[in-house]
Amino acid sequence: MLTTTKKQQQGFSLWGTLILLALIAFFVTILLRLYPVYYEYFSVSSIMDRIEGEQFATKSEIVKRLTATMQIDNVRRVKLDDFDIKKTKTGFTVVLNYEDRVVMMGNIDAIAKFNKQVETSSR
Structure with missing residues (x-):
């Protein structure tokens, strides 16, 4: 028969708690x-x-509308050069294609790529 003592069943140890806190801190840092x-x-x-x-x-x-609205919304990372505006038969195609690089820690960066396209009509 297997016998266990109370000491073996107490739960998280100090090391387990420290590892859990380190993991939580790591993911909170990534999120922030x-x-x-x-x-x-x-x-x-x-x-x-x-x-x-x-x-x-x-x-x-x-371009004027994008500039004004981006200034009001305090957009700083996206520039007008990231937009590609092309004339079509029915209006315009506005394409946003850019990437942003964020320093995570030390020499480790995260790169986020974004792409969005909308169609507008002409007068």
Whole structure:
């Protein structure tokens, strides 16, 4: 018959607790470093969704609208150079294609790639 003592069944040891805390700290660090990148992408995505329903006569109108809205929403990581605006038969195609690099710790970086495309109509 197998006998166990109370000492063997006490739960987490000090080392187990330290490892758990280290893992929690690691994942919280990742979350805090990547959150601003994704928050800004969702802001720009929302801007693009808003211009999708609008009508524009020229490419410069789209650029002005993007510039003004990005400034109001305090978008800093995405630049106008990351947008590609092309004239189509029915309007314009606005494509956002960029990547963002975030230093995680030491010489380890995380790279997030984003791509979104919307169609607008012309007047």
